[in-house]
Amino acid sequence: MSQVLTTISENAPRVEAPDGPPAIRISHVHKSFGRPGAANHVIDDICLDVAPGEFVTLLGASGCGKSTLLNLVAGLDKPTAGTIEVPGARPALMFQEHALFPWLTAGKNIELALRLAGVARAERRAEAERLLDLVRLGGAYGKRVHELSGGMRQRVALARSLAQGSNVLLMDEPFAALDAITRDVLHDEITRIWAERKLTVLFVTHNVREAVRLAQRVVLLSSRPGRVAREWQIDLPQPRRIESAGVAELSIEITEELRGEIRRHVQH
Amino acid sequence: MSSTDTSPAPNPAPNPAPAAPATTDDLGAGLDALDAVVLQRVPLSETLRKKVLPPVLAVVLVLGAWQLAFDLKLTDSYKLPSPAMVWQSLVDLWQAGTLFSIIWTSLWRGVSGFAAAVVIGTPIGLLVARVKPVRTAIGPILSGLQSLPSVAWVPAAVIWLGINDQMMFAVILLGAVPSIANGLVAGIDQVPPLFLRAGRTMGATGFAGARHVLLPAALPGYLAGLKQGWAFAWRSLMAAELVASSPDLGLGLGRYLENQREQNDMPGVLLGIVIILFVGIAIDLLVFSPIERRVLRSRGLLAGSR
Numbered sequence: 001m002s003q004v005l006t007t008i009s010e011n012a013p014r015v016e017a018p019d020g021p022p023a024i025r026i027s028h029v030h031k032s033f034g035r036p037g038a039a040n041h042v043i044d045d046i047c048l049d050v051a052p053g054e055f056v057t058l059l060g061a062s063g064c065g066k067s068t069l070l071n072l073v074a075g076l077d078k079p080t081a082g083t084i085e086v087p088g089a090r091p092a093l094m095f096q097e098h099a100l101f102p103w104l105t106a107g108k109n110i111e112l113a114l115r116l117a118g119v120a121r122a123e124r125r126a127e128a129e130r131l132l133d134l135v136r137l138g139g140a141y142g143k144r145v146h147e148l149s150g151g152m153r154q155r156v157a158l159a160r161s162l163a164q165g166s167n168v169l170l171m172d173e174p175f176a177a178l179d180a181i182t183r184d185v186l187h188d189e190i191t192r193i194w195a196e197r198k199l200t201v202l203f204v205t206h207n208v209r210e211a212v213r214l215a216q217r218v219v220l221l222s223s224r225p226g227r228v229a230r231e232w233q234i235d236l237p238q239p240r241r242i243e244s245a246g247v248a249e250l251s252i253e254i255t256e257e258l259r260g261e262i263r264r265h266v267q268h
Numbered sequence: 269m270s271s272t273d274t275s276p277a278p279n280p281a282p283n284p285a286p287a288a289p290a291t292t293d294d295l296g297a298g299l300d301a302l303d304a305v306v307l308q309r310v311p312l313s314e315t316l317r318k319k320v321l322p323p324v325l326a327v328v329l330v331l332g333a334w335q336l337a338f339d340l341k342l343t344d345s346y347k348l349p350s351p352a353m354v355w356q357s358l359v360d361l362w363q364a365g366t367l368f369s370i371i372w373t374s375l376w377r378g379v380s381g382f383a384a385a386v387v388i389g390t391p392i393g394l395l396v397a398r399v400k401p402v403r404t405a406i407g408p409i410l411s412g413l414q415s416l417p418s419v420a421w422v423p424a425a426v427i428w429l430g431i432n433d434q435m436m437f438a439v440i441l442l443g444a445v446p447s448i449a450n451g452l453v454a455g456i457d458q459v460p461p462l463f464l465r466a467g468r469t470m471g472a473t474g475f476a477g478a479r480h481v482l483l484p485a486a487l488p489g490y491l492a493g494l495k496q497g498w499a500f501a502w503r504s505l506m507a508a509e510l511v512a513s514s515p516d517l518g519l520g521l522g523r524y525l526e527n528q529r530e531q532n533d534m535p536g537v538l539l540g541i542v543i544i545l546f547v548g549i550a551i552d553l554l555v556f557s558p559i560e561r562r563v564l565r566s567r568g569l570l571a572g573s574r
Contacts, residue, residue, distance in 0.1 A: 099466035101485070
């Protein structure tokens, strides 16, 4: 497994995507909340390019600004400084909570996303059914949200995200609230769908094994303020198993690095 | 859901071989089968036994106690007539052919006043909920108005508008509009911010956001406000009818009540109270409760009945 060690200063204008411009380009982004000052400085000069079709996980302890960064990429918030470019349709964002609308059925949730993306009325139903098939929930069109299990809800949420018509999928700890068995299954699903639909995925997690299980590239963020601390390129073949030796080995290494980042915050 | 023939994937244990997609298929399907929430309809007989029988029993008990108090002559019979005497008043009113016209006069006033209150209260609620300065300015007044008994408006309304139907509508509006507006404000305030964020990532902003996310999410609170608004409208109307007396006005329930008091007709007075109560309950049971139950059930918010 090769590792690419990067520091932020030397790689500002990168040319790493051979096939055209990156799907996500984050350039020197800063984010502060409220009054300026070190305590409110959440993101500090982050630069990150994600190539089209790449699966990147953002890893970090709490306070590293990973969710904030995802919100910025999603356009829900504006950076204090720096720029974020996401060419094409508005990127889809998945949350830890499914965020499905309980007044709509599973199918109608997806159709609402299609409608807001400008899909014609006549095509919505068939497209929603197709997306439900994609997440292996063929029979769930008429199901209410409360009739679905946690894993099924996240799959409907995934289908709804895909319905937005963007190839860029942002995921904010989407499986953190699921039990381990369901999470394993959804790891397989997202890996399969990412490959099938040629998605670009930026996936935030604090679970090191999950990050290694899923990603082609793991980006470790430092905390308070969030900076890119280190990156790992992961060449293990997909589909991986979270309990496999390769994943475990790299996870130990990354965990050590992560712990080192956390220890830096010990007050002396 | 405990059938043995659908046991999930035979060996999800860590085999040295990498997971083939086929086994995760089965595994996922097995998980879905195990986790899916099973919904059951309650049979009619059980509904009757658990939901209908208790209130019927309670009414029978009250009637029995009332009859007993009458038989024991706890007080003069002109103060406490028997249930049968009240029933006789009802029969008299029925035979005179005025029963339904009295109920209809009040009901028509109440329903049309309530409809006007919905039309006025809803935009006010939207403004208060979504426009900060408006909320700061009139939000506290609006919730304060809910605790003002609407009968207090009657004298003012009589001076402004005279003793007529307009006055009644004014009193109904003053009673019901704050409840409806406040219900909508509460409904909007309780919308989880996550829904709004999810809506915005899908492109539901501005009018589309209000239509597809904010208003549907606020519906349960709004319905609760409508229900309370109806209760306030009905009370306000009865107060207005009791106080305002004019030959030009049609005979409604409140006026009927007051007329019977003037004639010292205690069975008639009790009958008036019972009908007013009955109409209020009937509207709630026939109109608001079914809508509210349907909305809550479809969202999985109704405890015990899924």
